[in-house]
Amino acid sequence: MNPNETSNQKSNLSIPAAIIIVGVLVAGAILLSGKMGATAPANNPAPANNPTISIKPVSASDHILGNADAPVVIVEYSDFECPYCKQFESTMQSLMGTYGSSGKIAWVYRELPLTAIHPQALPAALAAECIAAEAGNDAFWKFGMTVFANQDKMSPAYYASLAAADGANAAKFSACVASSTYQSVIDAETADAQAAGAQGTPFSVMVMKTPLSSAVKSDVENYLATTYFGTTPLSQYVNVSSDGKYVVVDGAMPIANMTAILDRILGNQ
Numbered sequence: 535m536n537p538n539e540t541s542n543q544k545s546n547l548s549i550p551a552a553i554i555i556v557g558v559l560v561a562g563a564i565l566l567s568g569k570m571g572a573t574a575p576a577n578n579p580a581p582a583n584n585p586t587i588s589i590k591p592v593s594a595s596d597h598i599l600g601n602a603d604a605p606v607v608i609v610e611y612s613d614f615e616c617p618y619c620k621q622f623e624s625t626m627q628s629l630m631g632t633y634g635s636s637g638k639i640a641w642v643y644r645e646l647p648l649t650a651i652h653p654q655a656l657p658a659a660l661a662a663e664c665i666a667a668e669a670g671n672d673a674f675w676k677f678g679m680t681v682f683a684n685q686d687k688m689s690p691a692y693y694a695s696l697a698a699a700d701g702a703n704a705a706k707f708s709a710c711v712a713s714s715t716y717q718s719v720i721d722a723e724t725a726d727a728q729a730a731g732a733q734g735t736p737f738s739v740m741v742m743k744t745p746l747s748s749a750v751k752s753d754v755e756n757y758l759a760t761t762y763f764g765t766t767p768l769s770q771y772v773n774v775s776s777d778g779k780y781v782v783v784d785g786a787m788p789i790a791n792m793t794a795i796l797d798r799i800l801g802n803q
Contacts, residue, residue, distance in 0.1 A: 587775045587782070589739050590726050592642055597666060597674050600630060600640035605743050606799060609642040611727040613735040614659060615652035620682045622736045622786040627679075629792060638800055643678060644723040646735050654688040656720070661693035661707075663716035668702035676700060731782065738783040746778035746799065754781070754798050761791065 592598065592607055610626065612619045626641055633639040645663070647655030658681055666674035677696050681688060690711070697707045710716075727737055746754070751774055758769040768791060773782045781795065796802070 587730055587739075587780050589730050589741070589780075590722075592640075592741065597643045597671060598640055599643075599675055600634040601637040602640055603743070604634075604637055604640040606633075606638065606796065607640045607642060607741045607743075608738055609644060609741060610736055610738045611644045611646035611723065611732055612737075613646055613648050613652055613655045614662070614678065614681050615655040615685060615688060616648065616735045617685070618786040619736045620685060622738075623679065623682045625786070625789045625792060628789055629796070632793070633796060633800070639796065643675075644727070645720040646724055646727050646732065646737065647720065648735055657690055657711075658688060658693060659720050660711055660714055660716055661690070661697065663719060664707050664710035665693075665697050665700055665702050667710060667716075668697065668707050669700045673700040673702065731784075734785070736783075736786055738787075740781035740783065740795075740799070742779050742781075742799070746774065748778075750799060750801075751778045754795060757794060757798060761794075 589609060592602065592609065598607075608626070608629075610622070612622075629639065630641055634641065645659045647659045649656050662674055662677050662681075665677050677693075677700060680696055681693075684692075693711070694704070694707065698704055730737075730739060754774055755769070758772050758774075759767055761768045763771075768787075771784045772787065772791075772795065773784075774780070775782070781799070783792075787795075
């Protein structure tokens with residue numbers, strides 16, 4: 535089974551219905567090399583255990599929802615036009631309702647537009663950053679959730695209408711988008727994701743405030759090794775770094791699996 539959305543798969547609707555029914559819709563898309571133009575391999579596992587994996591530290595410059603000092607911060611690298619990201623956005627909203635409301639997790643959104651297959655991914659990312667600059671963090675999240683819910687409407691005119699509704703200054707927003715003001719930010723976040731092993735979207739990294747103990751790390755790894763998508767273990771898509779500081783989630787992991795992982799990490803079982 536190929537878990538990734540590739541250019542070839544866009545015209546191939548032979549995915550088993552049973553997989554769709556159980557929600558096993560994992561990672562979008564395309565190998566992030568250079569200009570993101572190469573097709574992902576047929577069987578693309580999550581990055582291997584790596585004690586040196588790191589991403590840019592979460593800071594006030596990030597788009598963050600929830601408690602920045604939470605025990606677990608989920609940093610998601612995403613694409614507004616990606617259908618799997620839309621699915622995972624719904625999962626993350628549910629997780630924030632369960633864990634975020636009590637301060638146990640926070641959610642950081644970073645840009646990873648797959649421009650080779652999603653023509654509106656970059657325009658939407660630029661618009662989102664400009665809206666955040668003009669109207670604030672809450673407006674950024676409102677924009678993102680609205681776009682994910684209305685991917686069929688994606689266009690520059692639609693983004694401008696959302697910016698106006700969120701209170702952004704129309705002239706400043708237009709100038710910001712036209713000059714690609716935040717292109718360097720988007721490029722930096724894309725490079726950050728690539729360095730962490732991203733090969734598609736959504737790509738998420740759970741960042742531990744305190745590294746996992748050996749017992750918790752072993753518990754999570756045992757769950758991943760013994761739980762399957764069909765005949766494929768979750769460990770192909772989710773990986774714990776050797777130092778216990780990160781859990782890498784490669785794809786749109788279903789909410790039941792995300793919950794099971796978080797429960798083990800947070801000790802809710």
